[in-house]
Amino acid sequence: MTFFHFENENFLDDDFPVISTAEEQRMAEEDLPEEIGILALKNTVLFPGIVIPITVGRDKSIQLVREVYRSQDRRIGVVAQRVVEIEDPETEDLFTYGTIARILKLIKMPDGSVTIVIQGRTRFEVEAFTAEEPYFKAQVRRAGDTYPDQDQGRALIYSLKEEANRIIDLSPNIPTEAKIALDNIDSLSFLTHFIASNLSLDVSEKQEILEMNSLLDKAELVLQYLGNELKVLELSEEIQTKVKIDLDKQQREYILRQQIRTIQDELGEGGSESELESLRMRAEEKIWPEEVEKVFEKEINRLSRLTPAMPDYAVVINYIEWLLDLPWQNYSEDSFEFKEVQKILDQDHYGLEKVKDRILEHLAVLKLKADKKAPIICFYGPPGVGKTSLGKSIARAMGKEFIRISLGGARDEAEIRGHRRTYIGALPGRIIQGLKKASTSNPVFMLDEVDKVGNDFRGDPASALLEVLDPEQNNTFRDN
Template sequence: MRKKVYQTLPMIVFRDLVMMPETSVHIDVKREDSLKTIEYAMKENLDVFVVTAKDAALGDTFSRKDLYEIGTIVQAKQMLKLPKDVVRVMLLGQTRAKIKSVVEDPMTGHMATVAAVETQKDSLSDTQRRAYLKTVKDILIQCESNGIITNETVVNTLKKVRSLETLVDLIAEAAPITTAQKQKILETMDLKERTEALLEILLNEIEIGQIRTEIVGKLRECVNKNQRDYVLREQMKVIRQELGEEDSQDEGEQYLKRLEEVDPPIEVREKIAKEIKKFQNLPYSSSESAVLRNYIETVLEYPWNKSTTENSNLKDAMNQLEKDHYGLEKVKERIIDYLAVRNLSGRKDAPILCLVGPPGTGKTSIAHSIATALHKEYGRIALGGVRDEAEIRGHRKTYIGAMPGRIVSAITKTGVNNPLILLDEIDKTSSDYKGDTSSALLEVLDGEQNSHFVDHYFEVPVDLSSVLFIATANDASTIPAPLRDRMELIEVNSYTENEKFHIAKLYLLPKQRAKNGLKSSQFKMTDGAVHKLIRDYTREAGVRSLERRIERLMQKAARGILTEEYKMLRVTEKKLVELLGVEPYSAEDRDHTDRVGVVTGLAWTKVGGDTLQIEVNILNGKGGLVLTGNLGDVMKESAQIALSYVRTLPDIKKMPENYFEKHQIHLHVPEGATPKDGPSAGITMALAIYSALVNRPVNGRLAMTGEISLKGQVLPIGGLKEKLLAAKNAGMTKVFVPAKNQKNVNELKAEIIEGMDIIYVSDMREVIAGGIVKRGFALKQK
C-alpha cells in the first residue's frame, strides 16, 4: 500500500456545491477569506483544495469536523474581476484528496493539510470495465431521452470518453443530482462501487422522470377533457332549454313523487326531502349532484313498507324440512319449537338461531328451507374473511364509491323489509385497524337495539326487528363471547353412514342426474356401491365429498353415452374401482395390531371426528419427557400430567430409583404438519406411557377419549358423537368414554354405537385394566 504524502494547500469551502475531478467550473467569489485564498494561490502558482461543508448555512468560522473528509485538488485559472467586489474564477479539477487538518492564516485565508487519494481499480477486470463503460453510456442515452441531461453538446462529449473513471466523474458533475449524492460518489474510492452508486442514482432519476412525464400527461388529458365536458354540457343545457326538456329541477320533482309512493317513516321522509331540495339547487354537472343522485336513488330503493305475509302453518314448515333434509331430527324439532313460539307470541326480539356444525352437513340449506316454509324472501351474506366494519355499517356517502353495508344491501335485494337473512360463516369474521366486524354485528343481532339500526350511508334509522336472522358456523368457540351470547346455538352434527346412504339415494343422485343431463334409465347405482363409496372413498362429517364423487361418476356416464361406449352405466362395487381408482380409505389399510406404547385416541376437529395415534418409546438418556407432533400448550400439559400420574402407580414404583433419570420418554403424535391441541387425549397418553414402561401391548381395536387429572380421575369431554363416528369408521370394537359422558351417549342413535362396546371409565386404573392385553410382561431394565 502506497504511503500517503501530505501537502499544505490553500482551501476554499463550498456551500451546497461539490466539484468532481476531471471537470471545470466557474465560481463567483465574494467572501473575503476565499478572495485571499485565490489571490495567494495564483500568485504562488499553487493548487487549491476545495471541499464541501456539511451544512450549507456554515459561517466564516468553522473547524475540521464541519467539512466533509474528501474534497478535490483543483487548479485556479482565469481570474476575472466583476462589479461589487466579485471575482469570477475558473477551476480545473485534478484529483481527490483527503483532508487532515485546517488552519486559518490572516494573510492567505484558510490552509489545509491534505493527501491525494487514488481510485481503487483492482476490483474490476478489463472485461468488466468495458461492460460497465458501455452500461453507463447506455444509461446516459436514457438520461438524455428522459430530459435529465438536456445539453446535447455535453452528452456528445461524454459519449466519446473512454475512461470509466473519468466518465463517472463527468456524468456526476453534469447530472442534476443532489449535493449529498455527488459527495457520495466523490467519497467512494472503489471504482466498481462508485460506478454502481452512479447507476443507481441515474436509474432512480430516470424512473422519477418517467413518472413525472406520465403525471403531466394525465393532468393535461384531464384538463382537456374537463374543458371539453364543460363546453358539451353547456351546449346540452342550451339544447334542453330549446327542446323544453327537464333538468335537475324536474328530476328532483320525480324523486319527490317517488318519495310519496315509497312512504317511508317520518324521520326518513324529512331527511330525503331535504336532500332532494339540495339536489335541485345544484348544477347538473357538479360532482356533488352525482353523489346526491346516487344517495337518493339508493335510499328510495329500500323496501321501507314492503313486506310478505309470514306462513304460520307449522305443518308446512315441518313438511318442507322433511322434504329437503334427511335425519337431523333434533335440529328440525328445535327449529319447529322456535317457529311455534315466534308465531304464538308474535315477538320480534326472539333469539337469533346459529347453526353450528362441520362443513357439508346442510346448515345453509336448512336456512333456505326455513325461508321457503315461512314464505319469506331469502338473502345470504357471506361473512368469511370480512374484516372491515364498513362492510356491515356501510360507508359515509361523502366518500368516492361509497355504498350501504351488506345488511341493508341484502334486504334491498330481497325487495321486502321482513326477509330471512342468512349470516354465513359468522365464526370466520376478523378485525383490523378499520374496525371489528363482530362488534358491528352486536347491534344487528340484538332484538332490543336493531329496530333503530343506523347504516352510515343511509344516515337514518333502519328497522331490522322484522328480519329473521339465522347464522351458521363451523366452530362456536371462535365466535366472540358477546356475539355468541346474542344467539341460540343449535348443533348440526356429523352424519352416520346410514344417514349418508339415504341422503345419497334420496337427494344427491337425483340432483346430480338433473345437473348432468342424465335420465334415470341412463345411470343406476346399486346400494352396495353407495355404501362402498361412503365407506372407502370419503372421510368427512358432511356429504360434500360424497356429492363430488357421485358427480364424477355422472360425468363418466355422460362421456360414455356420448361416445357410444355404452347406453347406460350401472355402477356396482366392483365397477367403482374401475371408475374412481383405488379406495383411499380401504378398511384393509387399517392396522389393528396389539402393540406396545401405541394407543388410538379420538379427536374432534372443525370438519368432524378423527382418530389419533399416540406413540411412546423409552430411550436411554438423561431423563425427561420429549414431545413431538406439533402439539399445543394444553396437550403438552396433559402429557406432563399423564406422566406424573403414571409414575405414582405401584408397578412403576417398583422400578429402580434412578430409572427415570437414565431413561428418556419420547411421546409422538403422527401427522406432525397438523397442529393438535386440547385435553381429551389425556388418558390415551397415560396408557401409552404406561404400556411402554411395563412393555405390555395395548388392544389394537381399542380407542379412547377423556381428560386425566393429576390423581387419575377421568374427566368429561365434548364432541362425543363425532369421535364415536370416527372410531366406528376406523374399525374399532371397544371405546373408553368418561363416565360423566354417559348421558351424551344415551342421546345418540343406536346405529352410531352399533358394533362397538362402549365402556364408561371414571379412573385411570380402569383404563389400564381394560386396555392392556392380558399377557406376560417384564419391566424395562436399567
C-alpha cells in the first residue's frame, strides 16, 4: 500500500511552497464569491493548501476551467462525486462539501483534454446549485473550523510527524522530499490535510476528513489511519525480511551445492547427485508404512551430506537400497481352493495321508480365521521322505512364492538377524533376503534342517530362531 504518492516532484519546489500558518490564515479570510463554478472530480478529494494536477476531459468541465483560468482571481469550486463510475453526474451525485481552489497552471493536451494544476484554498458547503448548464454553478458558504488549544496542537503536530516519518522510513518508494516537506510544516491544519491528501484512502474516507469541522477530531482520525498504515507496513517489512533471509539461505545453499558438484566432478565423483535423484524416484513409487518413510527420509538426507569417498557412503546407500528392494505392502492373493490343493498334493506325493490331512486342516483354519496366530507346521522325518517338496507343493497350491532357507551348519546368529550396519559388507539375515527374493511379503517360508543348527562363540542361531518361530513374537521380528 502506498502512503505518499507525489506525481510530480516539482510540487515541492518554490513554485508551490509548503503553506505557512500565516498564509493559511490569509486563505481562510478570503472573501467567497456569491456564485462560483463547480468542478466535479471523479476520484479525488482536494484539501485546503494542497497542490494537485487534474486532467479534465468532460466538455462542460473544460469550458469551465478555461473561463476560470482567463478570469482575474482564477478561483473555482472543487467537489468530489459520490459515485466514481458516473460519467455525467447530476447535482445529487455530488457531495455538498468541497474546497475553493485557484488554478495555477493550465496545459492543453494533444487529445483535446486539459490538465490543470490547482491549489486548495478553503473549505465550503454548497447552499444551493444555481445552474447545471453550461456547467455547474452554486452558492456556497464557508465551512467553519474549530481549533484545539495550543498545547494540544503542538502534541498533535509532533504525533502526526512522528508517525508519518516512521511510515516514510519503511517505504522505499517515497521520495526524501516528503520528509523535508513534513519538517517544514508548522500548521496543524495544513499538516493534517497534507497527510490526509497523500494517504491511500477511499474517496468517501477522505471526504469524511474534509467535512469535519473540529480540527482536533480531524487530526485524531488521520492519526488512526496512520497507525493502521504503519501496522501494515511493519508486518510487510517483517514478511519481506523473513523472505529475504530464506532466499539468502536458499541462494547460499545453491551456491555451495554448485561448488560441491564442481569439486565432485573434478574428483570423478559427480554421479552422486543423479544417484540420489534415482533413489528418490524409486521411493515415490513405494507404498510403505509412515515409520519406514521417515527412516528413508532420514537416511537419504544423511546420504546427501556424504561423498562417495567417505566410508559411511557405501553403508548408507546399501541400507537405502535394501529399503527400496523389500516388497512393502506387496501381498500375493491367498488361494484356498481345497479340492485344487488336495489334487496338487496327491500329484506331487504318494501316500502321506495324515500329513496331507494336517496341511488341509491348517489351511482351513487360516481361511476361517485369517487374523489368528496359527502355529507353524513342523515336518520331521529321515532324509528323502519329501519334507522339502511338501513345502513346494503347498506354495504351488496356494499360488504363493516359495522360499527355502537351509540352516544346516549355521553357527552365526547374524544368519538370522543380519549383521550390524557398522560392519563392512554387512547384510540382512536370511529372512529379509528371502523376502527380497520373493518380491512379496507373504511367501511360503521353509526353514530346512533346523535340527542341524550349531552354536559357537559367534552366538546361538537356535535362540535367534525362537523369535522367528514363536507366533507371539515373530510379528515384531527386527533385523539388525
